Amino acid sequence: MNIAELLTKKIDSNQLVLTEFESKELLQEIGIEIPPQSLTSTKEETISTAERIGLPVVLKLMAEDIVHKSDTGAVKLNLKSKDEVEKAFEELMNIPSKSEKKISVQKMADEPITELIIGMTTDQQFGPALMFGIGGILVELLEDVSFRIAPIERYDALEMIHEIKGFPILDGYRGKPKADIDAIVDTLLKISDLVVKHEEIHEMDLNPVFIYDKGLICVDARIILKNKEE
Numbered sequence: 001m002n003i004a005e006l007l008t009k010k011i012d013s014n015q016l017v018l019t020e021f022e023s024k025e026l027l028q029e030i031g032i033e034i035p036p037q038s039l040t041s042t043k044e045e046t047i048s049t050a051e052r053i054g055l056p057v058v059l060k061l062m063a064e065d066i067v068h069k070s071d072t073g074a075v076k077l078n079l080k081s082k083d084e085v086e087k088a089f090e091e092l093m094n095i096p097s098k099s100e101k102k103i104s105v106q107k108m109a110d111e112p113i114t115e116l117i118i119g120m121t122t123d124q125q126f127g128p129a130l131m132f133g134i135g136g137i138l139v140e141l142l143e144d145v146s147f148r149i150a151p152i153e154r155y156d157a158l159e160m161i162h163e164i165k166g167f168p169i170l171d172g173y174r175g176k177p178k179a180d181i182d183a184i185v186d187t188l189l190k191i192s193d194l195v196v197k198h199e200e201i202h203e204m205d206l207n208p209v210f211i212y213d214k215g216l217i218c219v220d221a222r223i224i225l226k227n228k229e230e
């Protein structure tokens, strides 16, 4: 994949919001791990793809007009048999949407120590700003996130991780294993590099990223591009 070419093509055709599938393909290209994923259209194709990827799988409806997938029932988790995949496919295809529908078949990721949020927004004055936080209610309720203007270095990434109030959750809280801080640092640096190289990226939202004692995996992502005038 040539990232610059892909982004130019999207902007030229005014498709400024990449789908989850496209966003995660791009993340994989810069070395961020994602669950194996494949796009399908028919029931038969979905079942055979699920079997190829290996159960349990997750099915998600990809349609341009569906943004918050869970809110509309567009995420079917932990499907463990052919029957469950078949039923989930039917339910997803019944969700109303005016856009073209595709199914993203993806491997169900193992339960993490916690979910993380890693993002980027464009500040009018300072340009790309990176964001880090722990997922779920901690981010939503407590606004427990840290920000840095890109580009960042390893030291900045470590500060971003340590300064959030929820840091103990990553540091072996209540007998849980310690999270792989190096993997988070690497991911923040890769996002920093990407957005500095590609100014046409307006916003990124990796939500959630599953963090483990070894490694991490991004299970949902959204990338929004700037329009030509910006």
Ligand code: ADP
Binding pocket: 035, 058, 060, 067, 068, 069, 070, 071, 075, 077, 106, 107, 108, 109, 110, 207, 208, 219, 220
């Ligand atoms: P939404 O568009 O609603 O944010 P997500 O793709 O984030 O939808 O899925 C909702 C939730 O389902 C995630 O926050 C995560 O907890 C879980 N999830 C999504 N994809 C996977 C996956 N491949 N493996 C395991 N859990 C997943």
Ligand code: MG
Binding pocket: 207, 208, 220, 221
């Ligand atoms: Mg999400």
